[in-house]
Amino acid sequence: MQTDPSSETEYFDPLEQLYGYHLRRASAVIMADLATELAPCGLTPAECSVLLVVSANSGIRQSDVGRRLGIKRANMAPLVTGLEGRDLIARAPTDGRSLSLTLTAEGETLARTVRTLIAEHEARFFGEFDAPTRAMLLKCLIKLRATAEQIAEENASS
Amino acid sequence: MQTDPSSETEYFDPLEQLYGYHLRRASAVIMADLATELAPCGLTPAECSVLLVVSANSGIRQSDVGRRLGIKRANMAPLVTGLEGRDLIARAPTDGRSLSLTLTAEGETLARTVRTLIAEHEARFFGEFDAPTRAMLLKCLIKLRATAEQIAEENASS
DNA sequence: TCTAAACGCTATTGACCATAACATTCAAGA
DNA sequence: TCTTGAATGTTATGGTCAATAGCGTTTAGA
Numbered sequence: 001m002q003t004d005p006s007s008e009t010e011y012f013d014p015l016e017q018l019y020g021y022h023l024r025r026a027s028a029v030i031m032a033d034l035a036t037e038l039a040p041c042g043l044t045p046a047e048c049s050v051l052l053v054v055s056a057n058s059g060i061r062q063s064d065v066g067r068r069l070g071i072k073r074a075n076m077a078p079l080v081t082g083l084e085g086r087d088l089i090a091r092a093p094t095d096g097r098s099l100s101l102t103l104t105a106e107g108e109t110l111a112r113t114v115r116t117l118i119a120e121h122e123a124r125f126f127g128e129f130d131a132p133t134r135a136m137l138l139k140c141l142i143k144l145r146a147t148a149e150q151i152a153e154e155n156a157s158s
Numbered sequence: 159m160q161t162d163p164s165s166e167t168e169y170f171d172p173l174e175q176l177y178g179y180h181l182r183r184a185s186a187v188i189m190a191d192l193a194t195e196l197a198p199c200g201l202t203p204a205e206c207s208v209l210l211v212v213s214a215n216s217g218i219r220q221s222d223v224g225r226r227l228g229i230k231r232a233n234m235a236p237l238v239t240g241l242e243g244r245d246l247i248a249r250a251p252t253d254g255r256s257l258s259l260t261l262t263a264e265g266e267t268l269a270r271t272v273r274t275l276i277a278e279h280e281a282r283f284f285g286e287f288d289a290p291t292r293a294m295l296l297k298c299l300i301k302l303r304a305t306a307e308q309i310a311e312e313n314a315s316s
Numbered sequence: 317t318c319t320a321a322a323c324g325c326t327a328t329t330g331a332c333c334a335t336a337a338c339a340t341t342c343a344a345g346a
Numbered sequence: 347t348c349t350t351g352a353a354t355g356t357t358a359t360g361g362t363c364a365a366t367a368g369c370g371t372t373t374a375g376a
Contacts, residue, residue, distance in 0.1 A: 013226060014214040015207060018276065019284045019292065020188050022299040024203075025228060027185035029306035030178050032333085035362085036313065044362065045182075049173060056172040063323060068171060070183060075364065077325050097323045097372045118176065124309065125302055126177045134177065136291065137298050141180040144283055148187035151282065155194065190364085193331085202331065221354060233333065235356050255341045255354045 023144075030125055037121055041114060046071065047083060048114055054089060054101045055111040062091070062099045083107070181302075188283055195279055199268060204229065205241060206272055212247060212259045213269040220249070220257040241265070 015021040034045050043051065046069075053065050066076040080101065083089040088107035094100040103111060126134060173179040192203050201209065204227075211223050224234040238259065241247040246265035252258040261269060284292060 011211075011215040011218055011222065011226065014210045014273075015227075018280060019296060019299075020192060020276075020280055021207070022296060022303070023181070023185050024189055026299040026302040026306070027181050028228070028333085029303050029310065031182055033306055033309060034178060046363070049179070052172045053169075057169040060169055061323090064169065068169065069173075070186070071363090072365070073322095073324060074326080074366080081325095095323080095373075099324075115172075118178075122176060122178055125305060128301070128305070129298065133294065133298065136294060138177060138180060140287065140291065140295050141177075141184040143286070144184040145180070145187050147283060147286070148184070148191055151191060152187065186364085204332070219354090229332090230334070231353095231355065232335080232357080239356095253342075253354080257355075 033125075034118075034121055037117055038114070041110060041117070042086070043110070043114065046079060048118075050076075050079060050083065051088065051103070051107060051111050051114065055103050055108060058102050059094075059100045061094065062101055065101060191283075192276075192279055195275055196272070199272060199275070200244070201268070201272065204237060206276075208234075208237060208241065209246065209261070209265060209269050209272065213261050213266060216260050217252075217258045219252065220259055223259060 031045060038045060038048055041048075049069050050065055050071075053068055054060060062076055062080060063073060065071075066073055071079070080089060080091065080099075084091055087104050088110060090102045090104055092100045092102065126137075129137065189203060196203060196206055199206075207227050208223055208229075211226055212218060220234055220238060221231060223229075224231055229237070238247060238249065238257075242249055245262050246268060248260045248262055250258045250260065284295075287295065
């Protein structure tokens with residue numbers, strides 16, 4: 001993030017035609033906005049995503065949350081520990097090796113706050129597009145992720 | 159990045175309807191692919207972007223590169239130092255306070271390699287979309303960044 | 317039963333962004 | 347001319363997030 005104070009000289013931007021670059025920049029700046037919106041709640045975007053998934057699926061296993069969000073086990077552990085330390089989430093062993101996650105009352109309250117906060121955030125950025133545009137955008141993003149994950153899988157197997 | 163081995167139970171995903179979340183995931187996974195593509199060159203995506211901008215605008219000032227790429231001065235310094243240390247870039251004072259950046263011969267060679275590499279990367283992900291879809295996608299991403307930067311500016315002034 | 321997989325955890329690393337503070341240099345107005 | 351403010355580069359530091367390696371435990375299947 002950085003204001004763009006009319007640079008003196010005109011330069012050619014070789015990245016202007018790269019879709020991936022624009023995707024990266026757009027994502028970065030929108031995530032930055034979300035992060036500042038979430039800061040008063042004491043949540044990072046990653047923590048927030050865990051909170052919402054657990055709120056919608058009480059009792060879900062920690063490993064399943066990680067799979068859903070694309071967060072590896074090794075990174076889920078300290079993340080959930082942090083939420084537990086703030087009494088937002090409760091861990092209960094189900095399996096002997098799996099942990100079942102549930103929100104505390106405080107966590108559920110925060111989840112409600114966060115949901116309206118995110119709804120506003122989304123409206124602010126994507127509300128200006130009409131429905132067909134939004135639909136096409138969503139379709140593109142989902143397809144991009146699918147092909148990327150497919151490629152990553154191929155690379156992993158090789 | 160993480161393979162998605164058919165999670166046992168069906169869970170509801172509250173993030174499925176969030177455009178910002180899909181944007182984030184798509185960006186992350188595509189950037190990860192780019193990073194692995196760039197790794198053999200010994201470049202990170204950020205370093206690569208600097209290399210390309212300097213290649214296309216020989217003699218551009220370091221601060222202008224940062225503005226163009228949305229990289230702050232404080233983060234440009236070690237980045238360019240690293241490229242200079244690998245003899246890819248050369249710094250020359252122009253102003254007494256400004257630095258003029260130029261690619262070395264080696265840097266220019268690497269830039270050529272990187273350009274074809276990125277062209278393949280882009281084709282792999284965005285080549286499947288037809289032209290109108292690509293155009294709309296690009297337009298959306300640019301608009302998203304514009305509104306986000308406008309909002310960030312408002313927040314900064316308050 | 318034995319072996320492989322899954323799960324959770326720790327430690328560590330790397331990439332990237334952000335802020336604060338500092339010194340230098342330039343520019344512009346009093 | 348002098349002074350003030352802005353611009354530039356730099357260092358130090360911390361935060362977020364992803365990734366890998368490795369460990370011990372537990373479960374399930376051959």
